[in-house]
Amino acid sequence: MSESNNQNPQTILELTNVHTFYGKIEALKGISFSIQEGEIIALLGANGAGKSTSLKSIVGLTPPRNGRISFYGKDIRGMKPENLVEEGIIMVPEGRRIFPALTVMENLKMGAYQRNDKNGIEDDIEYIFTLFPILKSRHKQDGGTLSGGEQQMLAISRGLMGRPRLLLLDEPSLGLAPIIIRIIFDTIKKINIEQKTTILLVEQNANLALMVAHHAHIMTTGTIIHSGTAQEIMKDETVRKAYLG
Amino acid sequence: MSINHSKETHYPAKESFLSSFFRSLTEEIKAALVATLWFCFLTLPLVCFRINANTQKIDYLWERLPKVAIIAFVATLIWRFLRKRLSFSHVKDTLDEVSGPPPDEARGPGGSWVTYLMAAKHKKLYAILALAFLVTIPFWVSPYVVMILITALIYICLGLGLNIVVGVSGLLNLGYVAFYAIGAYTYALLNHSFGLSFWICLPLGALTATTLGLLLGLPILRLSGDYLAIVTLGFGEIIRLVLTNANFTNGPSGIGGIAPPGLFGINLNATVKPFLVNLHLMHKDMDLNKVLIFFIMLLMVILTIICVFRLENSRLGRAWLALREDEVACQAMGINRTKAKLTAFAIGSTWAGLAGVVFASQITFINPSNFTFMQSVMILSIVVLGGMGSIPGVIVGAIVLTLLPEYLRGFANYRMLLFGLLMVLMMVFRPGGLIQSTRQVYIHKPLENKEP
Ligand SMILES: Nc1ncnc2c1ncn2[C@@H]1O[C@H](COP(=O)(O)OP(=O)(O)OP(=O)(O)O)[C@@H](O)[C@H]1O
Ligand SMILES: [Mg+2]
Numbered sequence: 001m002s003e004s005n006n007q008n009p010q011t012i013l014e015l016t017n018v019h020t021f022y023g024k025i026e027a028l029k030g031i032s033f034s035i036q037e038g039e040i041i042a043l044l045g046a047n048g049a050g051k052s053t054s055l056k057s058i059v060g061l062t063p064p065r066n067g068r069i070s071f072y073g074k075d076i077r078g079m080k081p082e083n084l085v086e087e088g089i090i091m092v093p094e095g096r097r098i099f100p101a102l103t104v105m106e107n108l109k110m111g112a113y114q115r116n117d118k119n120g121i122e123d124d125i126e127y128i129f130t131l132f133p134i135l136k137s138r139h140k141q142d143g144g145t146l147s148g149g150e151q152q153m154l155a156i157s158r159g160l161m162g163r164p165r166l167l168l169l170d171e172p173s174l175g176l177a178p179i180i181i182r183i184i185f186d187t188i189k190k191i192n193i194e195q196k197t198t199i200l201l202v203e204q205n206a207n208l209a210l211m212v213a214h215h216a217h218i219m220t221t222g223t224i225i226h227s228g229t230a231q232e233i234m235k236d237e238t239v240r241k242a243y244l245g
Numbered sequence: 246m247s248i249n250h251s252k253e254t255h256y257p258a259k260e261s262f263l264s265s266f267f268r269s270l271t272e273e274i275k276a277a278l279v280a281t282l283w284f285c286f287l288t289l290p291l292v293c294f295r296i297n298a299n300t301q302k303i304d305y306l307w308e309r310l311p312k313v314a315i316i317a318f319v320a321t322l323i324w325r326f327l328r329k330r331l332s333f334s335h336v337k338d339t340l341d342e343v344s345g346p347p348p349d350e351a352r353g354p355g356g357s358w359v360t361y362l363m364a365a366k367h368k369k370l371y372a373i374l375a376l377a378f379l380v381t382i383p384f385w386v387s388p389y390v391v392m393i394l395i396t397a398l399i400y401i402c403l404g405l406g407l408n409i410v411v412g413v414s415g416l417l418n419l420g421y422v423a424f425y426a427i428g429a430y431t432y433a434l435l436n437h438s439f440g441l442s443f444w445i446c447l448p449l450g451a452l453t454a455t456t457l458g459l460l461l462g463l464p465i466l467r468l469s470g471d472y473l474a475i476v477t478l479g480f481g482e483i484i485r486l487v488l489t490n491a492n493f494t495n496g497p498s499g500i501g502g503i504a505p506p507g508l509f510g511i512n513l514n515a516t517v518k519p520f521l522v523n524l525h526l527m528h529k530d531m532d533l534n535k536v537l538i539f540f541i542m543l544l545m546v547i548l549t550i551i552c553v554f555r556l557e558n559s560r561l562g563r564a565w566l567a568l569r570e571d572e573v574a575c576q577a578m579g580i581n582r583t584k585a586k587l588t589a590f591a592i593g594s595t596w597a598g599l600a601g602v603v604f605a606s607q608i609t610f611i612n613p614s615n616f617t618f619m620q621s622v623m624i625l626s627i628v629v630l631g632g633m634g635s636i637p638g639v640i641v642g643a644i645v646l647t648l649l650p651e652y653l654r655g656f657a658n659y660r661m662l663l664f665g666l667l668m669v670l671m672m673v674f675r676p677g678g679l680i681q682s683t684r685q686v687y688i689h690k691p692l693e694n695k696e697p
Pocket of ligand 2: 053170
């Protein structure tokens with residue numbers, strides 16, 4: 001969790017005063033934050049705070065009405081989701097959303113939809129099977145017949161198949177048993193360290209997220225009300241009591 | 246397994262199926278009686294009332310009622326018996342699975358005899374033998390059979406085209422017949438007004454249908470599911486109404502005298518036919534133009550199968566699959582949803598256009614009543630009955646649904662009833678279709694080899 005070994009961290013994503021609307025409802029009321037390369041950032045907050053909307057705004061599923069989003073200095077606001085995947089921004093959506101009638105293997109291949117490097121894809125599948133060995137023994141099974149935990153593993157793996165430069169995870173702990181959550185968060189940490197993948201993690205479960213994250217932002221109703229390093233927030237009793245329960 | 250059968254799932258698997266059935270016999274009879282009452286009540290107007298055309302009064306045919314009731318009762322009992330056996334075997338399967346096959350094999354109930362034959366090693370040999378057999382058909386059957394077979398082939402084409410839209414991409418299109426009509430009318434009109442030949446109109450018909458598919462695709466991009474179905478249904482009706490009311494299409498009376506496809510300007514019936522008939526190689530009433538259409542259709546179906554197969558296993562095909570499975574995830578994978586939807590619609594329509602041109606040349610006279618909603622339903626039934634997303638399934642579905650009505654002609658009045666019964670039976674016993682779809686299976690080799 002130390003940034004000392006990273007002398008000159010580069011800002012990879014920067015949101016400045018981003019407003020996103022659903023019709024007349026303003027779900028994001030001008031949020032700003034940035035992510036440094038190699039970090040895990042946690043976005044915390046209660047239901048309806050706008051965490052998912054933030055992620056969807058970054059990947060172009062709900063294009064912001066104004067503000068600026070830049071990725072490695074390039075303005076990406078208004079770009080199409082498929083072009084953002086090309087840029088290397090990949091979201092693992094809330095509620096897993098794996099392809100139920102496709103096999104585990106097909107789901108993984110679907111994650112590599114935009115890639116052409118056959119060997120690279122094979123290598124990445126190997127790697128994923130070392131991350132989640134259970135997926136290997138299930139690789140011929142339909143995605144829909146997997147357990148909830150396995151589906152979440154598959155969803156993350158499918159995201160990794162796109163070789164993300166920035167991986168956005170929306171509530172990976174949703175509805176899972178503590179043991180499985182443990183495995184998943186260990187793996188998130190592992191991906192971050194081994195693959196140097198920058199990760200933006202949205203979570204309800206603040207304690208869990210703060211354990212793996214470097215920095216965290218706390219949201220309520222469309223705004224970021226508190227930011228800091230994970231340790232700071234973990235120690236700050238008032239913040240924890242007020243916003244994280 | 247339905248909810249009211251859940252009780253049975255607790256019976257120990259050792260108990261034989263028959264004894265478990267008879268144990269609950271009174272319950273079964275009660276249920277069958279209720280079903281019979283309902284059936285009689287619902288079909289009462291159909292069975293017992295008949296408008297007498299001469300007297301303009303209603304005749305009451307009460308004597309029919311007991312017969313219908315008995316048939317309904319027995320049928321329901323058999324029905325429940327079969328269903329129970331089905332659920333019983335399911336329970337056994339699940340019990341077996343716990344100790345039985347390894348999780349690797351757990352990919353649906355795929356081990357049917359059909360899939361076994363399909364996966365057989367001698368695929369190429371099968372294909373060549375089948376083709377050789379098909380090519381000889383016109384030389385030993387009657388003209389009537391050739392006509393039916395052409396229809397079957399046309400429906401295979403239509404089914405495979407619609408399968409791209411409905412089966413693979415999951416876009417419920419209830420107006421598919423419109424594109425079929427467009428193909429047919431393109432040829433009819435161009436041939437009628439400008440004397441353009443079949444071979445020029447074949448690509449033109451396909452192109453027109455594709456363009457129309459794109460045009461329809463654009464406004465409905467945001468729709469899916471039920472809404473999409475309703476809009477496409479409306480579209481099909483609009484096209485039919487335009488064809489019925491427009492002047493240039495000759496309205497309800499249609500267009501006649503459409504030329505059959507030519508073959509280098511040879512008059513087949515005058516030159517080749519006497520020769521073949523003399524050698525006893527052909528039925529004496531055979532129209533060689535129809536035989537030519539048969540061969541054209543055969544070639545077209547083969548090309549279609551190759552095309553559709555390659556499409557399904559292409560990048561575009563994967564985009565269609567993703568679109569069907571989950572639109573949000575599809576976008577998250579970096580798939581252009583708009584492009585996937587539009588191409589599915591347009592490419593699906595292409596085959597309807599092609600089939601339409603051939604259809605017009607086959608029957609030489611078309612009018613709007615050839616292209617009603619029932620046709621859309623028929624093509625959709627082919628896809629559903631055969632197995633959504635499955636190429637062999639659609640082929641079998643098309644053959645069954647076009648040949649069956651011909652062979653059921655003897656049953657005249659009960660034809661539609663049997664047709665419906667078949668569909669219902671299929672839904673219960675093979676919900677995935679006659680031949681369920683199996684995509685190219687990706688097996689992960691490198692790691693498996695390392696296993697001890
Ligand atoms: N499609 C939509 N149409 C209209 N309003 C929406 C839509 N999606 C989200 N909202 C609204 O936007 C606000 C933020 O929603 P969002 O899904 O981003 O919350 P969240 O922080 O992810 O909550 P949760 O933890 O429950 O997932 C909520 O008030 C929600 O009602
Ligand atoms: Mg959310």
